[in-house]
Amino acid sequence: MRYALYRSNTRALLKHLQQLGAKVRKGDTRGNLKMLDETYLKMARSMGQTPEEAVVSVSGRILLRERQWITEGQRRTVFLDTPKLVNNLLLARFSHEGLPCPDVPQTFAIALPEGLSHAGVPLTPCLVTLGKAIxxxxxxxxxxxxxxxxxxxxxxxxxxxxxxxxxSMPGQDDQGRPDDSYLSLFVGGDLISGLLDADLGDDIESVIPALAKRLSLDVSAHERRLQLIMSRLALALWIYWSAVPEAIVDGAPKGMQDGDAPALGRMVALQASNYSSASGPAGTSPDEHHRRWHFRQLRHDKFYRGDFEKMARGSRWVPVSRAWVNREDGEDLTATLQ
Known part of the structure; x- marks a missing residue:
């Protein structure tokens, strides 16, 4: 399977500088980034921006976030290994009462199987940071x-x-084709709960007026839908990581090509897989299926004792039992997934 990786704005700007005659050296991540630092504000001034404006621009915000990812996070990237996993995460339900913050912000990129779309919107790899807003x-x-x-x-x-x-993610035109722009989104508070509670099934359009208009005011309606979907996917993956940690293992998919490695160094790769078999219990038929994934937040004190006593209440999740329906023998089965 071929995967789409997050292509950083940092690498795009380095390629631009290379076209202008600058030397981007293989294996010299520190030198390449230093050259970019020395050049970025000059480029911004040439476009009429002050340094302060350049920092808060979309490009500036993304470059700062990517630097954290490259130099301190070693370009940590989570590969979602199948289209089915992506669909399960987007359609999952969550029972929760408030969401705690990690001790320090967590930054990682999401890589996807190529060619995926949801509700008519082509999905794109993205860079994610989750943490306390301040x-x-x-x-x-x-x-x-x-x-x-x-x-x-x-x-x-x-x-x-x-x-x-x-x-952070590459932008798209109204037909869903990638363009040269990048999108940057920073949201929190009650909107996070709204994203988790939203139903991104067949009725996604009903979610758009309530949430998408709050995501960003300076992008197209199509890109707002894209931001909505990718935000939900990132949150769902974060919860999935907590609920089923054994489903996320070290290592990149076989044959994966990392085009950014020569200029930006090697990535730390992880693979996320479905926690249930693709075929279901023995004796399943083509019409047999399971209901949407459902994850429940653990909040009682008893779940935060012993090995878990240092974890914030609400930071642990478990998958709720799922039911297989349309069994050939006429009986619905419940498989406990814990």
Whole structure:
């Protein structure tokens, strides 16, 4: 199977500089990034932006987030191994009462099987950061000071103590074709719960007016739908990671080609798989299927004792039993998935 990897804005700008005559050296990640740092603000000034404007621009926000991912996260990338897994995550249901934040923001890229779409929207790889809103904002400000000696504002319009998600992804035109733009999204608070509670099944259009208009005001309706879907996928994967950690293992898919490795260094790769067999229990028929995945948040004190006593309440999840329906023998089966 072929996979679509997140192609960073950092690499796109390095390629642009290379076309202008700059030397991008294989294996010299530090040198390549230093050259980009020295050049980015000059490029911004040539387009009429002040350094402060460049930092908060879409390109600036994405470059800062990618630098955290490249230098501190070693380009950690989670490969969703099959279209079925992607569909299960997008359609899953979640029972929850508030969402705690990780101790430090978690950043990773999502890689997808090529050619996937949902509700008519082509899916795209993306870069994800999940964490407390103020922690993400402070990381951005600290990185801006370190790279460009600019004292950025660590404030955020989002509830600073709430869980927030920051996404970066390539843009698309209204027909879903990739273009040269990038999208940046930073949302949190009650919108996170809204994304988890939304039904992204056949009635996705009913979700758009309630949520998509709050995601971004300066993109097309198509790109708002894309942001909605990818935000939901990222949140679902994060919960899945907690609920079924054994389904996510180290290593890249066989034959995977990482075109960014020569300029940006090797990635840390993980593979996420379905936690249930594709065929279901013995004796299944083509018409037999299981209901949507359902994950329940554990909040009682008894789930946070012993090995789990240092975990924040609400940070553990379990898959709820699923039922197989349309059995040939006329009996529905329940398989406990824990």
């Amino acid at each position: 922690d993400i904002a402070e990381q951005q400000a600290q990185m801006a000071h370190r790279l460009w000696k600019i004292d950025g504002d660590a404030g955020t319009e989002i509830d600073p103590q709430s869980l927030a998600i920051m996404l």
